[in-house]
Amino acid sequence: MSGTFTNNQGVTTAKRGTTARVISFEVFYREQYRSLLSVAVALTMDRAAAEDLVQETFISAHRRWDRVSQYDNPKAWLRRVLMNRATSRRRRLGSEVRAVTKVGPPQPMGPDLSPETSEVWSEVGRLPRRQRQAVVLHYVAQLSMNEIADVMGCSSGAVKSHLHRAREALKGPLAAWKEEEA
């Protein structure tokens, strides 16, 4: 085990009376990293920013691992933190871009995705925040409606509604892009 990981802090057992459950932070990190990174990439379209978001999210989990590991669904907590951080980043970027319009906005370091996929996420990025989150959690993270509802703190019905509205909103832009390419 790497020296940078915790030992007993990263290991915990389930509540008394239930089947013992041992969760290692290292295992959790390795299991969740790629899934979380794909979500972050879709949300930010910026490889460096996505990696930073994921790293920061895991740091948060690591700092309170003794508590997080005992949550019913640590994965949902992790994704919620990532979503919050991504939202904060967008808000902060919005302010920064407004502040530097004279010299031009910062150019993100895009991931090595195809132009078509990049365009899809760019369009998804223009959706209202809740719709954007629902789309990324559904398609990229491949979570169920109930799991998405858990992450977003709403009902599964609300998730379905966000997804429906998102697909409707995307019909125009994605079809238009296809026609231009064709």
Place this chain on the structure above:
Amino acid sequence: MRTVEERLRDAATETREYAATHWPTPPTRMVTPAPRPRGWLVFATAFAAVLVVFTALPWLLGTGARDGASQPEPLTTPTTVAGPSTVGTVPDIECSASGAPVPPPVDGLPAPVAETRAAIIEAAQRCELDALIDLAGPGFITSFGGGEAENLRSWEEGGEGRLGTLLRVLAMSHAVVDDGQGGEIYVWPSAYAYPSWEEIPPEAMEELSSLYTDDELDLISQLGSYGGWRTGIDETGDWMYFVAGD
């Protein structure tokens, strides 16, 4: 022409494949935090240190009671050390939050907001500045001049700690305000949501009395609306600010 559903699925597949080529980067910043000292160990160490000082002081000053006629007064528990930690109830150390009321849970908050509020309360109650600062989102402010979350620490270290204020604010009623970008912010205390001082209802004003004296409230009222300490959490659970003034 492919449907929106197909394009989203293809984009998601490519994105997952892209992420799959990236093995987790070493979590270099995840240094293991120093183990929290056990309450009894801190107490024993502090007790021993104080005992040594009290015993040695008379000798050092040349007025020592070598005959044992003058004994130090019984020692009391050092003010900076409490008993063994009980998670969520008794802090290991004292800070400006010590003695502040524990805000009760609030019904009806969205889960992310309730969770962040509970985490803030727990961290403040336990005087855990690192944990508290970590809860602050990247855009978090403690002043309109761009004050960062680190101010929470510097205020404590400078003797003007605000963790107690934070707990008292979170113990008050809350309001939901528009963030101007289509989102909502849950704000404590609710007095902040009223556009004018005159509109603040008596019960909300009564709450402010737990934080301010009458003279202080008079001063704040001159701003025209409530501009005292307040804190906000957005609907996603992002802790956005803990500020005073305007």
